[in-house]
Each structure stands twice: as C-alpha cells, then as structure tokens.
Amino acid sequence: MSNQPINYNNELPDMMYYFISGGLPDNYGGLTKSLLLRSKLFGEESQKNTAFLTFRYDLEFARKKNDLFEKGKADSEYTQVINLFDDFLSKKTKGKRAYSEKIKLDEIKRHVSKGKVSKAISKLFGKSANEYVLTYYSDGAAVRYVDYLNDEKQVTKREEYNKAGILAIVSYYDTKINQIYLQEYINTENKVYLEKHYMWNSQSKEVQFTHFTWYTEEDTMTFKDESEMRRYWIESLQNENDQPKLFLVDSRPQDKHVFKVKKAPSSYYAAIIHNKHYGDNKYQIKGRYKEVFSQMNNLDAVFFITEEQIEDFTLISGERETFFFTPHTINKPLDEEVLNVPSEKNKAVIISRLAAMKNLTHAVKAFRLVVNEIPDARLEIFGSGEDLEKIKNEIKAQNLQANVFLKGYTNNPDYEFQKAWLTISTSHFEGFGLSNMEALSNGCPVVTYDYDYGARSLVEDGVNGYVIEQYNIEKLAEAIISLMKDESTHSKFSQQAFKMAEKYSKPNYIKNWSKALSRMIEVRKEKEQLAKRVxxxxxxxxxxxxxxxxxxxxxxxxxxxxxxxxxxxxxxxxxxxxxxxxxxxxxxxxxxxxxxxxxxxxxxxxxxxxxxxxxxxxxxxxxxxxxxxxxxxxxxxxxxxxxxxxxxxxxxxxxxxxxxxxxxxxxxxxxx
The missing domain is CATH 2.60.40 (Immunoglobulin-like)
Incomplete structure (x- = not known):
C-alpha cells in the first residue's frame, strides 16, 4: 500500500460502477445491504451511476427489484438492478419461436374453479387426451407448475410460472427414462430465447446438463456452462463503450466468473471483502477465497472494511499496493439527542440474525451469571434465524425464562438500542459488525468478544465498551455486571460510543471511497509504466x-x-x-x-x-x-x-x- 498523501476533494472518479452479487434474495443480510447502500450513496451523495448485477435465474426477479425501489433501498435515478436472464439473454434475442400453450393458465384456473377440468381437457386434446396436475406456491393462490401427463400418468411436459402468473420455463421429459431432456426459457414476449440441454448418462445413471443454446439478435450461440454465459455478459457490458468501468465483486462465489474475463483497457476489476478469509489459522485460505488470492496479480483493487483484515491478507499475499480501506457507514444522520434518551438500567439487547456464527448461546450462558448477581437483569434478543430453537433450549436449560426474551424482528432498532443499557456481541467471526456500529450510533455501549473482524475497529476496550477474550463466558459476564452496576462508567461509554460512530458518517464514507478509487486509478497507471520499463x-x-x-x-x-x-x-x-x-x-x-x-x-x-x-x-x-x-x-x-x-x-x-x-x-x- 502506498502511504502517499492524497487530496481528491472527496469526488468519486467519473466511471460506471457495477456491483456484482449472485442473486437478489428476499431476506438479505449484511452483504446485500452493504451493496445496496453503496449503490444508493454513490448516486445520492456523488451523482454516480451504478448497477447492481445479478447472475442467477430468478422467477421473482422483477417483483424483488420493484420492492427495492418502492422501499427506498435503491434509488432508481442512479441505480439499475439488472439480471443476466431478465435484462440480457431474454432481451438481446430474436427468439427461436413463439411458445404457445395448449391451454392458457387463466383458462385452466377457471375450469378448475368450476369443476370442469375433464371436459375442458377432452375438448382441447380429444377423447384420448391426458390429464394435467397443478402445483401451487405456498400461498395456495398462485400456480407454480402445470404438469401434462400421458396415459401412463407420466409427466411429458411442465410449464413453470412466476407468482404473477407469467410463463417462464417449459421443461420436456423423456418418458422412457422419466427424465428431463430440454428446458425452454420464455421471455415476456412469449418467445423461446434460451434452451438448456440435458443428456442421460447410462454409466452414472443420472441426467447431466450438456449446454445452453441462446438465440441472439443475430445468430445462435452455444455455452458449455453458466460460467461461460456469465463471462460473456460481463464482456458485453465492458465493451459497450469506452467509458471507464469498475466491476466490483461483493459475493465470493462470483469471483470465478468475473475475474477470468479478459480485461478491457477502460475496465477495472476488484473484490470487496465482507467476511473472514481464513480457516483454522491465519495462513489457511478458506475455499471460497482461493479465487481472490489466485487472481490477486490481475486485480486492480481489493477493498477491505477493517484495517485488521488488510494486515491478515498481507500475511498470506505479501504487501500489495492494491489493498484499500473502505469501511462501512451509518445510513442516517447522527443526532446527539440520542444521548438524552433514558436507558433502562440492567437491560441488555442483542439485534442479530439467529445464526450459528453469532454464537448467541454464549450470551445466554453469560447472562445466567449476570442474573445470579443482578436478579432483575433483562436480555432482549431481536431477530430470526435457524438457531431459534437452539437459543430457546439454552434459555430453558439456564432457567432464564423470566430474564431472557426472544422478541422477533424489530422495525425500530434505533429505539431498542437507545433504551438499552448495553448490547452484547458473541460472534465466532464477523466481516465488520454492523449491529455494533448501529448500537454505537445510538450511544449504546458494546460488550463484545474479541473476534475477527470489527470488534476492535469499533469498540475501544475501557473507552466505549469492553472487548473480552473470545469464548471466555465468565469474563463476558463480569464485564456486563460491571457496566450495569456503574452508572458513571456507563455515561462515559455512551458519550464515547457516539463519538466513535462519527468516524463512520456518510461524508467520511464517500471520502474513503474517493481516496481509494482515485488511488486505484493512479496505481494502475504507475504499474503500466513500470511494466514498460521492466x-x-x-x-x-x-x-x-x-x-x-x-x-x-x-x-x-x-x-x-x-x-x-x-x-x-x-x-x-x-x-x-x-x-x-x-x-x-x-x-x-x-x-x-x-x-x-x-x-x-x-x-x-x-x-x-x-x-x-x-x-x-x-x-x-x-x-x-x-x-x-x-x-x-x-x-x-x-x-x-x-x-x-x-x-x-x-x-x-x-x-x-x-x-x-x-x-x-x-x-x-x-x-x-
């Protein structure tokens, strides 16, 4: 990394920004939130155009995209949310042919409601006609599949619809082996724009995907796999014009698709690291991070949200001038009035996904020791996730039903943090610890395990909270008890918590990105000049x-x-x-x-x-x-x-x- 002082007036470089993830989930976590917020702030704070790129085929992509704009998670003035299938393959096509269902979905549903299915089918197919089976979405209202059956009740064809009732995929089955052999993808103009081919492998006794056929506007193209198709899309985007572009990958499974694209002179390729990259020790590279390390010499930048992780990356890769620090931000105005909201003494909160990595059973175990010392101590846990039953069982095992409460999802985390005396963080690891940052912005001190990464970035031990040796439940409980009993220390920690949050304000966020991106461009030029000399x-x-x-x-x-x-x-x-x-x-x-x-x-x-x-x-x-x-x-x-x-x-x-x-x-x- 260069220590050269830089002054860029906090202006983001003038380029098109592509932020890349695999898909667009309904219930997204920290990675997707970070990506969406970056897109929004790049637009609203710096008037730069961004695009959230997704690769995976998604029947509900249009609905999810509309939800993002309607809920204000993305700003349509500056941000596009685009998908390989919805916005490229299905549109850049002349189509193989128009698809025609033998019976329309509305007609099927109408006859079903009138109890005239058999009559409708015989009219359409004749007396020897076969039957079909409807499969509904979990809501019981929208049809997902229509399966067409032959005389032996075997599926010959399946039509798949999204929740809006629009046909999306048609699958064909070989009844001799009862296996799929072809899928046709249907666009909104009812044209077959893509085919996915399968072949029966008699040795492995299973169906195997063989290739895609895409009917482009000019010709027909074949892709051996989806990775090749994804790379073709990225190449097409980077070659649309000579405008500088940054392709920034947020999701590690996408690295292998994006970083193998031949880089155009005007394009920059980079990764942003959201989570722990090492396994059993700091030299062992996690599987999903191996592509980042293997492509390190070809990347223009790797962005990190904690300085500690830059140091740990360097342990493996050596010093790099392409490593940059771009921490998260708090997406709201900071208001010192939060410090005047009365906190409930002896009340702790946790706002978190109830996931294994959060290790919340340790918080419950520690709270058993807290309650032994402070009988009216209270812990409220907000969130949902796969560890719900495990945490319930731990509360019961510790006989804490009168002290620890699972409160479900909250729409107002700021209020909960402001009313709490402290928050607790017991994760095995984090990419940053967004919940801790949110707590600090509300003047709520943090008692946290010393995990990688973000614990010490946000919490200064003895200043705005306590940083405890990881997995030491007794020390964790001691720190909670100490803070609950000491109003003077709590007041000081609360003031310092708010000051730490100011470091992560939106102006500082843009400043950090401006510095990093501008230096990335300079480094590229300097590397090219050095390469010529060498x-x-x-x-x-x-x-x-x-x-x-x-x-x-x-x-x-x-x-x-x-x-x-x-x-x-x-x-x-x-x-x-x-x-x-x-x-x-x-x-x-x-x-x-x-x-x-x-x-x-x-x-x-x-x-x-x-x-x-x-x-x-x-x-x-x-x-x-x-x-x-x-x-x-x-x-x-x-x-x-x-x-x-x-x-x-x-x-x-x-x-x-x-x-x-x-x-x-x-x-x-x-x-x-």
Missing part, C-alpha cells in the same frame, strides 16, 4: 548452487532503472498465489540467498497444502508500485543434487514446459 522478458537464472548455508540463485536482471528501489525473489504457491518465499538481492550482485529454515514459510505450505512454487522477480519502486516477472531456467539443468529438504518436505527444482523455474514439493511420508 519489459516483458523473463528473468533468466545464470546459476543455482546449494550448500549447507542455503541456496544461491543468480538471476540476470533486466529493466532496472533509478525508480526501482528494491528487487525480491518470490516463491509463490501456484494455486492460490500465497507468498511462500521472499528474499532481497543486492542489485549489483544479482544473487539471491534462500535459507530454508528462515526464508521458507512452512506454516503457509502446511496450511494450504502447497505442491508447487513458481518463482518471480519482484521490482518495487519507492512509491511501493510492484511488477512481477517470471524467472526462466531453460539454460539450467536440474538434477537430484539440487534437491533439498526442509521440515519433512523434499523440494525439487525443475524447469516447466514453458522454460520457467519452479519447485515441486513432496511431503516425505508420501514418498514411495
């Missing part, structure tokens, strides 16, 4: 020597000039681009010394099961701009003498088929 050639090894002190690798460096301040040799995990080896060189000698015990990060190898290291030369300017060049070893002959061991691994240098230098890793207990 050149495109691989850096060749001139010698590889191994002795007791380590491995000496000499490289014929090219492209050096006075702007380059530092040169490193990097050994990078081929799969996820984790930085395993990083050693510097004296530019005069052009030799790098790798001392296995010191310079090889075995903890990263173990955490991510690294099997191959690829080697690069890293050029770094005084402004922290980086450029990587692959190391060539086509002129070096590696043999058994060049292998070495470190911590139960055998490291075997070799030259790839492209002539580049790599090392294969094999754990000794796996060697035959």
């Amino acid at each position: 050149g495109s050639k691989e850096q060749p090894i001139t010698s590889f020597k191994k002795d007791d002190s380590g491995i000496a690798i000499s490289v014929l460096l090219s492209g050096q000039d006075e702007t380059i301040q530092k040169i490193n040799l990097l050994g990078i995990d081929r799969k996820n681009k984790a930085e395993i080896i990083s050693v510097s060189s004296d530019q005069m000698t052009q030799q790098f010394i790798v001392r296995p015990e010191k310079d090889i990060k075995m903890e990263k190898i173990e955490a991510n099961q690294t099997s191959v290291l690829d080697f690069y030369i890293q050029f770094i300017t005084a402004d922290h701009i980086q450029n990587l060049r692959r190391i060539s070893s086509s002129e070096v002959k590696f043999g058994e003498k060049d292998q070495f061991e470190n911590n139960c691994y055998v490291f075997e240098p070799y030259t790839t088929v492209k002539g580049n230098f790599s090392i294969k890793l094999t754990k000794k207990d796996h060697i035959d």
Whole structure:
C-alpha cells in the first residue's frame, strides 16, 4: 500500500460502477445491504451511476427489484438492478419461436374453479387426451407448475410460472427414462430465447446438463456452462463503450466468473471483502477465497472494511499496493439527542440474525451469571434465524425464562438500542459488525468478544465498551455486571460510543471511497509504466548452487532503472498465489540467498497444502508500485543434487514446459 498523501476533494472518479452479487434474495443480510447502500450513496451523495448485477435465474426477479425501489433501498435515478436472464439473454434475442400453450393458465384456473377440468381437457386434446396436475406456491393462490401427463400418468411436459402468473420455463421429459431432456426459457414476449440441454448418462445413471443454446439478435450461440454465459455478459457490458468501468465483486462465489474475463483497457476489476478469509489459522485460505488470492496479480483493487483484515491478507499475499480501506457507514444522520434518551438500567439487547456464527448461546450462558448477581437483569434478543430453537433450549436449560426474551424482528432498532443499557456481541467471526456500529450510533455501549473482524475497529476496550477474550463466558459476564452496576462508567461509554460512530458518517464514507478509487486509478497507471520499463522478458537464472548455508540463485536482471528501489525473489504457491518465499538481492550482485529454515514459510505450505512454487522477480519502486516477472531456467539443468529438504518436505527444482523455474514439493511420508 502506498502511504502517499492524497487530496481528491472527496469526488468519486467519473466511471460506471457495477456491483456484482449472485442473486437478489428476499431476506438479505449484511452483504446485500452493504451493496445496496453503496449503490444508493454513490448516486445520492456523488451523482454516480451504478448497477447492481445479478447472475442467477430468478422467477421473482422483477417483483424483488420493484420492492427495492418502492422501499427506498435503491434509488432508481442512479441505480439499475439488472439480471443476466431478465435484462440480457431474454432481451438481446430474436427468439427461436413463439411458445404457445395448449391451454392458457387463466383458462385452466377457471375450469378448475368450476369443476370442469375433464371436459375442458377432452375438448382441447380429444377423447384420448391426458390429464394435467397443478402445483401451487405456498400461498395456495398462485400456480407454480402445470404438469401434462400421458396415459401412463407420466409427466411429458411442465410449464413453470412466476407468482404473477407469467410463463417462464417449459421443461420436456423423456418418458422412457422419466427424465428431463430440454428446458425452454420464455421471455415476456412469449418467445423461446434460451434452451438448456440435458443428456442421460447410462454409466452414472443420472441426467447431466450438456449446454445452453441462446438465440441472439443475430445468430445462435452455444455455452458449455453458466460460467461461460456469465463471462460473456460481463464482456458485453465492458465493451459497450469506452467509458471507464469498475466491476466490483461483493459475493465470493462470483469471483470465478468475473475475474477470468479478459480485461478491457477502460475496465477495472476488484473484490470487496465482507467476511473472514481464513480457516483454522491465519495462513489457511478458506475455499471460497482461493479465487481472490489466485487472481490477486490481475486485480486492480481489493477493498477491505477493517484495517485488521488488510494486515491478515498481507500475511498470506505479501504487501500489495492494491489493498484499500473502505469501511462501512451509518445510513442516517447522527443526532446527539440520542444521548438524552433514558436507558433502562440492567437491560441488555442483542439485534442479530439467529445464526450459528453469532454464537448467541454464549450470551445466554453469560447472562445466567449476570442474573445470579443482578436478579432483575433483562436480555432482549431481536431477530430470526435457524438457531431459534437452539437459543430457546439454552434459555430453558439456564432457567432464564423470566430474564431472557426472544422478541422477533424489530422495525425500530434505533429505539431498542437507545433504551438499552448495553448490547452484547458473541460472534465466532464477523466481516465488520454492523449491529455494533448501529448500537454505537445510538450511544449504546458494546460488550463484545474479541473476534475477527470489527470488534476492535469499533469498540475501544475501557473507552466505549469492553472487548473480552473470545469464548471466555465468565469474563463476558463480569464485564456486563460491571457496566450495569456503574452508572458513571456507563455515561462515559455512551458519550464515547457516539463519538466513535462519527468516524463512520456518510461524508467520511464517500471520502474513503474517493481516496481509494482515485488511488486505484493512479496505481494502475504507475504499474503500466513500470511494466514498460521492466519489459516483458523473463528473468533468466545464470546459476543455482546449494550448500549447507542455503541456496544461491543468480538471476540476470533486466529493466532496472533509478525508480526501482528494491528487487525480491518470490516463491509463490501456484494455486492460490500465497507468498511462500521472499528474499532481497543486492542489485549489483544479482544473487539471491534462500535459507530454508528462515526464508521458507512452512506454516503457509502446511496450511494450504502447497505442491508447487513458481518463482518471480519482484521490482518495487519507492512509491511501493510492484511488477512481477517470471524467472526462466531453460539454460539450467536440474538434477537430484539440487534437491533439498526442509521440515519433512523434499523440494525439487525443475524447469516447466514453458522454460520457467519452479519447485515441486513432496511431503516425505508420501514418498514411495
């Protein structure tokens, strides 16, 4: 990251902003809320056009989109909410043909209501006509499926409708094997615009998807899978015009679709990190984050909502000039009058999804200890989720039915936080902790476990709340008791809570994004300039020597000039681009010394099961701009003498088929 001071007058760069998620859920969580708020504020605060892009096919997409605008979650003046199927495939089509149902849905429903189904069917299909079956949505009013049956009562065709009664998909079945073989997608003009093909696999005894056929405005296109179709859409969007565009992915499952698109000169590609990226330890990359790490060298930016997570990303990837801090915001005016609302002493609240990651049973267990000390202490938990019964059972097990209450969803979280003495946060992990930020904005102190991420970003221990060692229920209870008993400390914490919230005001939010995006554009230019100076050639090894002190690798460096301040040799995990080896060189000698015990990060190898290291030369300017060049070893002959061991691994240098230098890793207990 660059520490260069920047002054951009808080203006967001003039570009089109695409914010990307998989779908548009009915009940969305923090990630979708964050995306929608970003779209809204970019428009309302800076008059920038944004688009919320979704990929998944959704029968109810039009309704959900309208709900967002009607409820003010998105601003139609600045924000588009668009979908691959609804707004691209179904519109950029001439259609294969017009689809014609043999019987209209309204007619089916009318005859059903009159009890004349059989007569209606025989008129339509003749005396040998077959039957159909209606399947309704859970509301019991709207028809979802109409299944057409043959004489053997087998489904031959299924028509699928959305809740508004509009036909969307028609599926066809092979009655010999009772399996689907084709689906036709129908647009609002009643045209077949897309086909999804299936084939029976006799070996696996299951139906397998084979390909999509899309009937475009000009021709017919085939896609081998949905990922290819998604990438084609992104390519089409970026090539519509020369206007600069940012494609920012919010949802990790979408990374593999978006980041493999060939980048246009005017396009920027970036990820924003909403959640914990590591697994059992801080070197182990979670599965859904591996694509971000593997594409790190191709991304223009990675945005983070806490500074702690930037540091933890760096543990794996090394320092990056493309990492930027863009924290959340509070979507409301801050009003100090909240501090004058009387709080109910001994009352704690939690406003949260009742999800496993929130670990709310710990709050209940801690409250048992609180009630032992303060019998009239009260905890109100607002929210819904899959852990409802688990929390109910814990309340019962702790005999706290008179002290802990499940209150369901609240439409007025501000009021609940203002009336409460404190709030409690016991999560296993968070991306940021939006509920804590909301509490602080209402002057409500927070007692929180010290989880990653956001606990210490928002709560300063002993200043606006307490940060407790994670999973220490006794210490959690002690902090709650202490704050409930001490009115003076509560008053101070409440004042400081509000001051902390000011850090996350809307003006500061736009300021942070302006700084990050403007620097992203500058970094791209500086990286391109450095790449030209360094050149495109691989850096060749001139010698590889191994002795007791380590491995000496000499490289014929090219492209050096006075702007380059530092040169490193990097050994990078081929799969996820984790930085395993990083050693510097004296530019005069052009030799790098790798001392296995010191310079090889075995903890990263173990955490991510690294099997191959690829080697690069890293050029770094005084402004922290980086450029990587692959190391060539086509002129070096590696043999058994060049292998070495470190911590139960055998490291075997070799030259790839492209002539580049790599090392294969094999754990000794796996060697035959």
